[in-house]
Amino acid sequence: MLTPSGALQRGAPLVIALGATTAGALLMMAGLELAGYDSLSAMAALWRGAFGSWYAFSSATMVRAVPLIVIGLGFAFALHGGALNIGAEGQFYAGAIAATWVGLHVDAWPGPVAMLALWLGAALAGALWVVLPVILKVRYGVFEAISTLLLNFVALSLVSYMVQGPLQEASGIYPQSDQIAGAARIPLIAGTRLHWGILATAGVAGAIWFVLNKTLWGFHLRAVGTGPSAAMVTGRVNGPKLVAAALLWSAALAGLAGGFEIGGVSYALYQNLSPGYGFTAIAVALLARLNPWGIILTGVLFGALEAGAGAMQRDAGVPSVAVYVVEAAVIVVALLANASAARARSTAGSTLAQVGT
């Protein structure tokens, strides 16, 4: 079977991801030592919190990995078409708002229908949140990274309004919604706090891989992302239309992640529902070099870091923000490795090309 070129190469990404993670961990340990902490016991606590037991892995790490993976897959999908969707955080919240509204109105529905309605509502709301950037991009050429980013702030304000207004709990005490109907809740895997939505991550990854690699539509999307002029002139592809579709799907996935969070984890809407999933997922996707299967791995990795951070603070007294050092270092190292790999490739390519002129 043929492995397409570009962002979907195998092998090398895994090495880069592992190397970057190791470098990030070492960097954090060095920083902890300098600050006077016991870095070994801090790392041990982090490990215990993330992988120390089945419960820690399933109920802490994987619960955080699910939104990272789903959003990361959406981000990667759009970027394969050359579009930067930086607005996943806002689309996640748009999905969460819609999911909450649906979840509060489906008491009497049968479970599967209620759940499906909640997911659909969440995905639609997420997609709706990117409609304006899509129109601005296709019609007026506004760079989508800016417009999607700015809409994040609108979404945050909207959540704040919702939990203090229309969706506030009936008692009106706290800025949060009531719990959604039981029918709309995603069942949990026995003995854990992890919901069965985890299966959806593999399904979505598989679907994206299939579309990108096996269908003409997906190939055209990658062509638009890699060489837009050639895709349009030689491939006769309607580039703006494809990119618009990719952005809508990307945002729908971010919205779905918000729906999963409401339907399977929190059961209620409140502010700061997301610890920045929409942004961390960008790192998750980039670290995996946009490979859908790789995103599952890097999503679990970042889920583990987030989960371990809490344990580290609890058990070793190290501020959980120290983990952000690892995350940041991982991203920087991975980007550097990618850039130098790309440079090596392009020098090899241009060398031949230079010999050829």
Place this chain on the structure above:
Amino acid sequence: MAERLALRHIDKTYGSVHALHDVEFVLHAGQVHALLGENGAGKTTLMRIAYGLTRADRGTVEFNGNPVNIKTPRDARAIGIGMVHQHFTSVPELSVGENIALAAGWPVWPEEIRRKVTTLCRHLDLPLESEVLAGDLPVALKQRLEIVKALATDTTVLLMDEPTAVLTPEESGNLLEFLRRFAATGGSVALITHKLPEVLQGADRVTVLRRGRVTCDGSLDGHTAESLARLMIGDAVLESSSRRTTPANGEVRVMAIGLSLGAEPGHGTGLLDGSLEVREGEIVGLAAVEGNGQRELLRCLASVWQPSSGQLDVTGPCAFVPEDRTIEGLIPEMTVTENVVLGLGARGAWVARGRLGLIDWAAARRESRAILDDYGIVAPGPDSAVAGLSGGNQQKLVLARALALHPKVLVAENPTRGLDVRATAEIHSRLRAAADRGAAVVFYSGDLDEVLEVADRVVVVANGKTHAVDGNASRTTVGRMMLPGSSGGEEC
């Protein structure tokens, strides 16, 4: 004459490719020295070494008799070596003056830039307007800007990599004249070009490279275009360019009447009144100066663009070979197979009919390998990135892919731009073969001689209007019809 710049015993290897093999290249003061060779012969590599863009594995460089160590272009400029690259290196958003100041390291006071640019351009006799944005300049002036930039500091050696590839015959003539003047004042010019008549007309000496080795070095006396071509490609036989006989009353495949389409900003006149009829088995060549509407005409025929008015009837399938092969024709980062799939799209046999449009990559790959084999395209295989192919092989791939559609109409823009003698001859024979199989071929070339050589019938596009050319019109007549300002043959 004194030796100005001498590269001796230069060796350079890229991976498994031995690009230069004990090469000696000596540039004398006051001479225009042509550097010839096929694509891949090592000409550009040699120039890059002289300019500090590439390091030689072995060998010495001497300037005015003293050994020098040129590590970067900055070092080269410091001793008076300037280079004009194949592609333009100006910042399109900056003005002409700012671009020159940037290259020369001048302070950026607008008044001073204007004053210095005026002085410099007058001194060089290469007029340019300082305030115009570089991106708005027509091609010939963009190139003039590159030359002025190279000469803005005290430069005695000018390295020119295919400067005439994008110029019209008249503009090329002017450029060669300038190079002669520059040499007459004691400057030295190294000139890479594929156009042999230019060499015979403008150069004093010639060095020919073949596969990284010098096959000829010396005076041009006694050389002809043919003898030079033989030195470049060895004893290989070039495809003959005999006139074809075309069927007299073939089916009309392209019928365009009064097409018009505005130009992209800064790209000439656009198409005002384009009429064209092309029959099966016929090769029609468009002769035009850049920016006179031929681009719009061709792209309307290929339905890449939609004409804003006029009547157009093209019998499909129609294949299109765009001018810029690495931007519009191919995606260099993708593999050969992926590029074949891109070009054939849903028309490829491996794409399953149906809503999903599944691609059978194994079948696509077989087809790609067949294309590589049939057309003698040098590539490691169907899975290798197109970026690694030489320009000639990339262009062969673009053409092969277009012909794989079995087009009834083939539209090609400048299909041999930047290609060497051998690759050009191959492209020509492929175009003829396509016409022999019954395709209606329309092509444009910036090189009038090429149009006259390949086309069965020539149509001039000037000022956005098409003008039919009489079958036995001379080269001079056609050339005059192409000039902006003339409205066709009747003014001659």
